[in-house]
Amino acid sequence: MAVVGSILFAFYAVAAAVLLSMFGSGVFPLVLVGSVLFVGVQYKVGKWAALRSVGAEDMPEDRYRRIHDRVEALSRDMGIEKPTLKVARMGVPNAFAVGRKGAGVVVVSEELISLLDDDELDGVLAHELAHIANRDVVMMVLGQGIASIVAIVAQWVVLLTGDNDLADFFLAIVVGQLVQLLVMVFVLAISRYREYVADSDARDAIGAGDPLARALEKISRGNERANDSAVDEQVSALCIFGDGSGLARLFSTHPPVEKRIERLRA
């Protein structure tokens, strides 16, 4: 992963060097401040939009006492502050984490709470807490930020070296997208690796890998049934389980569920 991280940094360094060579070393502070602002805004807007899009509400302590207690204990074990807990009706069993250490939020869907047994839910919660503890959310925002910055620089290089005709504008857009695609291959490789790390940390935190493995199996089985029977088209539209293998796998944020289960039980 150090290699992949270094490659990401190299992409950013090349983009910054191109800007410096075009506009002179005087723009260096501007490039630096601009990059930090760009990533910061993405982080803030992303967190706000994610919570708003699922209609997440504060998880009432009286109704979900056990979850609050478990998250508090797990957070203590992992050395992080207890994140804000939110609950949402998402239509599918799901949970996700946003924010950073000290300002984290974990959202759990009502469907997930009703589907899983207590120990399986603990596994999922520990996995999400591990993402916060490992700063995975921030890392992904940073990765996407680098990809976007490099893509924007590539676009401007094409624009500023061309004749500004229609073909040039089109070429700039296409080059920007392809460059972002290339950088994101490395970001997504890190993302898949971080999923395994979060699984491993969750296993350490709850003392066994089997509960999280069972949770993944349950959700996976339920999803297959939903896709087969098409009981609820609205739900099925949101439940396409990965998209196969080969090139598509290169662009996955998550490793295959079967491999995660295998590792959790190893």
Added chain:
Amino acid sequence: MALRTLLAAVLGVLLGGFLLAYPEAALRMQLAGRVPRDRGGEYGSDAMDSRLTWLVRAVGAGVLLAGLYFGLVGAGLA
């Protein structure tokens, strides 16, 4: 044929083809880091909203057609 027009044609067709063949991957590339990893669908999955994937396919078709157009322009046929 001007080099940049040829490049616009070739890369446009490539990108359009990719968006048509792998709309979910293209969407994930745009959304990763901007929305939480697990938010899109079920827990542990790489699920994407099928309505958005159709939008990506439509954009892909547009990019592909634009690439073909610039190919024709470059060849002096349009």
